Amino acid sequence: MxxxxxxxxxxxxxxxxxxxxxxxxxxxxxxVSSQQLGSLxxxxxxxxxxxxxxxxxxxxQGRGYNVRFLLNELQEILGLDREWRACLVxxxxxxxAIINYPGFHRDNFRxxxxxDGDQSQVGNKIGAFDVxxxxxxxxxxxxxxxxxxxxxxxxxxxQNVINELVENNIKGxxxxxxxxxxxxxxxxxxxxxxxxSLQSMTFYLRHLT
Amino acid sequence: MxxxxxxxxxxxxxxxxxxxxxxxxxxxxxxVSSQQLGSLxxxxxxxxxxxxxxxxxxxxQGRGYNVRFLLNELQEILGLDREWRACLVxxxxxxxAIINYPGFHRDNFRxxxxxDGDQSQVGNKIGAFDVxxxxxxxxxxxxxxxxxxxxxxxxxxxQNVINELVENNIKGxxxxxxxxxxxxxxxxxxxxxxxxSLQSMTFYLRHLT
Numbered sequence: 340m341x342x343x344x345x346x347x348x349x350x351x352x353x354x355x356x357x358x359x360x361x362x363x364x365x366x367x368x369x370x371v372s373s374q375q376l377g378s379l380x381x382x383x384x385x386x387x388x389x390x391x392x393x394x395x396x397x398x399x400q401g402r403g404y405n406v407r408f409l410l411n412e413l414q415e416i417l418g419l420d421r422e423w424r425a426c427l428v429x430x431x432x433x434x435x436a437i438i439n440y441p442g443f444h445r446d447n448f449r450x451x452x453x454x455d456g457d458q459s460q461v462g463n464k465i466g467a468f469d470v471x472x473x474x475x476x477x478x479x480x481x482x483x484x485x486x487x488x489x490x491x492x493x494x495x496x497x498q499n500v501i502n503e504l505v506e507n508n509i510k511g512x513x514x515x516x517x518x519x520x521x522x523x524x525x526x527x528x529x530x531x532x533x534x535x536s537l538q539s540m541t542f543y544l545r546h547l548t
Numbered sequence: 549m550x551x552x553x554x555x556x557x558x559x560x561x562x563x564x565x566x567x568x569x570x571x572x573x574x575x576x577x578x579x580v581s582s583q584q585l586g587s588l589x590x591x592x593x594x595x596x597x598x599x600x601x602x603x604x605x606x607x608x609q610g611r612g613y614n615v616r617f618l619l620n621e622l623q624e625i626l627g628l629d630r631e632w633r634a635c636l637v638x639x640x641x642x643x644x645a646i647i648n649y650p651g652f653h654r655d656n657f658r659x660x661x662x663x664d665g666d667q668s669q670v671g672n673k674i675g676a677f678d679v680x681x682x683x684x685x686x687x688x689x690x691x692x693x694x695x696x697x698x699x700x701x702x703x704x705x706x707q708n709v710i711n712e713l714v715e716n717n718i719k720g721x722x723x724x725x726x727x728x729x730x731x732x733x734x735x736x737x738x739x740x741x742x743x744x745s746l747q748s749m750t751f752y753l754r755h756l757t
Contacts, residue, residue: 345751348557354747359728380728417747418754436645442726442743486753487746510756511749513742517651519568519589527752529745533722534651536738537696538563538626540720542554543736544695545627547719 345393352390353417355380360410372403419447424484425513426452426476428500429491430465433515437491438466451483456496477507487511494518501528554602561599562626564589569619581612628656633693634722635661635685637709638700639674642724646700647675660692665705686716696720703727710737 359379363371373384380387391397391409394416398404414420425443427434427450438450453465454473461472471479479485488504490497490512497516504512505526512528514520517535522528568588572580582593589596600606600618603625607613623629634652636643636659647659662674663682670681680688688694697713699706699721706725713721714735721737723729726744731737 350751351748353751354744355728357747358726358744362728379730381730416751418750419747421754423746423750423753432645432648436641437742439641440742442741443746446743446747448743448746486756487749510753511746513745513749517567519564519571521588521590527749529749531740531742531745532651533646533649533740534655534657535563535567536722536740537632537652537657537720538566538628538655539560540696540722540736540738541627541632542559542562542625544632544719545630547695 349390349393352380352382353413356387356390357410357413357417357419360406360413363406364410368406370403371406371409373398376404421447423448423487424451425449425487425489426454426480426483426485426509427489427491428454428456428473428504429493429496430455430460430463430470431491431493434491435465437489437515448487450489451485452479454479456492456500473503476503480507480509485509487513489513489515491515558599558602561589561591562622565596565599566619566622566626566628569615569622572615573619577615579612580615580618582607585613630656632657632696633660634658634696634698635663635689635692635694635718636698636700637663637665637682637713638702638705639664639669639672639679640700640702643700644674646698646724657696659698660694661688663688665701665709682712685712689716689718694718696722699723699725701725 359376373387376387377384397409397412425448427437430453443450452471453468454471454476455461456473460470463470486509488509490500492500494516497514497518498520501512501520501522505522510526512522512526514528514530517532520528568585582596585596586593606618606621634657636646639662652659661680662677663680663685664670665682669679672679697718699709701709703725706723706727707729710721710729710731714731719735721731721735723737723739726741729737
């Protein structure tokens with residue numbers, strides 16, 4: 340299986356499968372049909388079978404999927420069977436909420452350093468570590484084997500910060516700043532932006548009220 | 549133009565166009581080509597022309613798009629030419645960060661009420677208003693013409709809260725709880741979940757390190 344052959348929209352759905360299967364595991368389910376999975380995820384069984392077919396045959400016709408096996412396979416496919424280390428840039432209100440968010444650690448993502456361009460923030464405690472100046476980015480990324488950069492700076496600083504992360508060997512960007520940032524083709528960027536989500540929601544709501 | 553004819557993946561991209569065009573407007577650009585828009589959004593010009601073709605003809609062959617016209621049209625298509633009112637459910641650390649997020653208001657989304665199921669939170673000040681008990685949801689949604697519910701409760705409470713919002717005439721859900729929630733077909737739900745974003749990112753990073 341080669342990553343370039345899998346449509347990105349399918350990759351974006353895989354974590355939803357992982358989450359649904361984890362829920363089923365915690366309810367001690369051993370087998371799940373594509374119908375059941377579909378009703379959990381509000382997708383058609385056909386779509387689910389098609390998505391999973393990119394990665395091999397996981398179920399037997401009419402027998403459903405083994406929950407534990409499918410979960411383990413999808414976690415491995417997504418690279419979730421290892422720990423990923425991230426640094427945070429920007430320790431304002433948003434950055435501090437991100438540091439305190441319990442979901443990252445629970446799912447094998449660890450924030451191991453925090454940076455800020457504002458000299459008055461440097462040296463302050465945030466979570467378990469001290470805020471570092473941007474000048475230490477290069478060394479810390481290398482020393483702590485950081486691959487992911489979480490960007491929580493104001494919009495007008497975001498592109499510069501992202502450039503600096505990319506120059507310092509960061510491969511994935513989780514961007515909380517409300518900008519359409521540019522990254523080289525080999526860098527993966529995900530934008531967390533509630534306003535974008537709301538703006539695609541109102542398309543469907545605009546005739547209702 | 550009928551909403552059901554437009555693929556959801558196209559609708560999800562429209563807010564990105566709006567953001568890029570707003571940036572161009574602020575830089576006083578009057579015309580933009582699909583090449584320029586493509587390079588801003590990291591999409592091919594062909595994809596952009598195809599997306600926009602669902603909504604009519606916005607550009608002249610070889611002349612590019614009028615920035616202000618296209619922006620206004622897309623805002624109208626997305627229903628962004630009016631104000632949308634939302635209520636928040638859950639006023640813990642996450643809920644308070646959401647209330648304080650400046651992006652909503654700037655983009656015509658206004659949080660006008662906050663609720664919490666925890667009696668000890670009721671009556672506390674949050675932003676400009678008092679936290680209300682869930683028993684007042686129905687009346688407040690109607691009085692304040694609220695269409696959107698923002699869910700910031702712990703995972704295990706989320707489905708119940710979402711059910712209650714839907715029963716009380718909320719049409720769109722912005723869900724921050726890390727659960728795959730079920731909603732009726734006529735309700736639009738968007739999940740804000742940084743872990744899901746990271747998990748679809750590591751698919752592309754897993755061979756790098």
